[in-house]
Amino acid sequence: MSTTQERAAAQKRFALAKSGLDTVDERFASSKWLVSALDKIFPDHWSFMVGEIAMDSLIILIATGIYLALFYVPSSTDVVYAPTSGHVYLPLVGQHMSEAYQSVINLSFDVRFGLIMRQAHHWAALIFLAAVFFHMCRIFFTGAFRKPREINWIIGLALWQIVSLEGFTGYSLPDDLLSGTGIRVIYSIVQSIPLVGTWLAYALWGGRFPGSTFIPRLFVIHEFLFPLAIVGLLTAHLMILWHQKHTDFPGPGKTETNIRGSRVWPQYAMKAGGLMMLTASVTFLLAGFVQINPVWLYGPYTTYTVSAGSQPDWYLGWLDGSVRLWPHWEFRSFGHEIPNPFFPGLLIPSILFGIMFAWPWIDKWIYKDYGPHNLLDRPRDKPFRTGVGVAAGMFFTDLTLACATDLLANNLHVPFERLIEVLQYGVFVGPIAGFVVAYWTCLHLQRTDAHPIRRPVGGIIYRTASGGYHTVGDVHHDDHGHDDGHGDHGHGGPHSDTPGGQSPRHDAPTPEPVAGD
């Protein structure tokens, strides 16, 4: 677009926005805040958009969850499944089951949209956790957790824990054979806590396993307590983000005190809105075409049945794997045995999470760098941190594989016991190897300055007569044409030259033509 066209388009857009803002202003006198909010600049590096996938999945989870809650009955009351007027699932007729399980069967076979909502809810949960996990990795590897963002790192970790538990409680609600098996494992882990375990399990379950109070309690936790905590923490997470502003990768024209990217309105909103619709599409396509958790095949939970291949959903696989790999050692102290599941089920996860919570400070201590940072690290420039991250990833992968040993052994035709042994060694060998390889790769990349998978950045920069720049021969910029809406904006806090983070140009209808591209 030529500059005149661009100007005309911008004026038109502004006129539209202004009429809307006036409507708001006449009633709430908040247009000033709105203008600054809509003008806010978001860096739109793709890896930042993955955080959006998490948020979008959360919205889908809440929407589908509300639908499911309309039909789910949180009760362990024993009922006999009998044909209803609608569909009846023959293999369960006449069987004793909890009301909860029966309601999920009816939800799947009888309730309109019930099954697709159930499946969408479950697929969204799997995607949600994948997105959160990826998001957490990107924060770690780029050093986005450094001062002043330590609090958001901690809130984020708390979110990760609660979100995993939220997934687990959801998985447990249907009271089918898999759910019951999972709850049984958790019951044993709770019981294994020294001194208080038995009492705690008794209190949580309101008596002995399985009891009749746990399902209703689980429902309150899954439907109310955890969602409230997630939405609350997420609000804090995003408010802090909004206030502190985004980090950004170093690059031409980027400094510790500016942000380059798209304005919230309209560019970033379009991008984020598009991604949201894509997330919804993918989730519902999966829900429509790929079956997930066919509870009717698993049957109702009874304490004396179990199925081969009983595993938790993927994001808790590492805990299950940890329990599977832990050797059958016995520890005694003060004449009492500390039950075995305590170590792999609670102690190891606690140590790991402890290290993760403390990482921003460990990182400061390692790099003797106590100052604030708004520009991200390229992972290669911090080989030690990257190595630690890769090592943690290898550890996590090893435990997750351990959770699937029965399936792996069957498909790879390896004896089960060998696989466990290999993975037990893997707990140590994997992270060390991962660290060494990552460290070495970082040093190599530093030297060659190559992108690990892409052609090197570069090209010829031309300066046009009107003072603009454009690049020829640079794959990264040529594919995407111009970058619109880039501008310089101050960071909040100590670095801001414009307090409150407002754009100094928010009243100017015309976006500046962008230098540097």
Next chain:
Amino acid sequence: MLRGPVLLLSLVVVVFSVLILTQAPARSASNTVSTNPSDIAAGAVLFEVHCQSCHGYQGKGGVVAGAPALVNVGAAAADFYLTTGRMPLNSPSNEALRHHPAFTDAQIQELDAYVNALPQITGQGTAGPTIPSPEPLCSVDQQKSPTSVDLATQDPGCVTLSEGQQLYAVNCAQCHQAAGSGGMLSGGNVIPTLHNSNLIQAYEAPLIGPKPMPIFSQLSHAQLSAIAQYVQYLKKPSNPGGFGISGFGPVAEGFFGILVGFVLLWFASRMIGNRG
């Protein structure tokens, strides 16, 4: 004026429905083991050529370590091992797993007849279980309004999927998985999927216990029938919700959710986002 034809048509439909619903499921040939001397003789010839090297003269064993005597195993064992292609083994150290049957149906019947006759031929003991005739499924209406019978002691003449599901969950799911997709035992023993077994084989397996699977001698005829019918049902369950990767449980779902769902969206964010 349409009343006549409509009545007639309804009558035809009703009669057909009753016929279809009450008809016992088609069964493969006769399950009775032949006692015809010519069949036994033909079986003896086949046995000498294909089995004797491991199982010994007249199936008395003691030739190859690991190959058991067959005198008292009964026709059900012979039938199961032959129709699932487990026998003849190539090498006695191989795990006996499912293959294409090495013999025709007629030859298998002859070998069954011979193994069944071995106690008489050798004068040792009595024959083991014979080839079973599983009970049919009850009609859908009967299954919808179940009368509680204890299959362990009573024999109602037909069995329901619900009975089968419960017995399967208690006895078989811990090894063969709830949806029958199989698993792994200790010592490198593969637990096969049940989706390849027909009705008779699904009954025979718990009856004779192909090692390392145990023998379920505590189960009654009606109970084994119910399990076998449910195993047949699992091959093509009423299974809404789309492509069923979930026969393999949460691990497969996790892989799929990440590799398809998340990776698609990840690509989308790469397209939408900036790469600067």
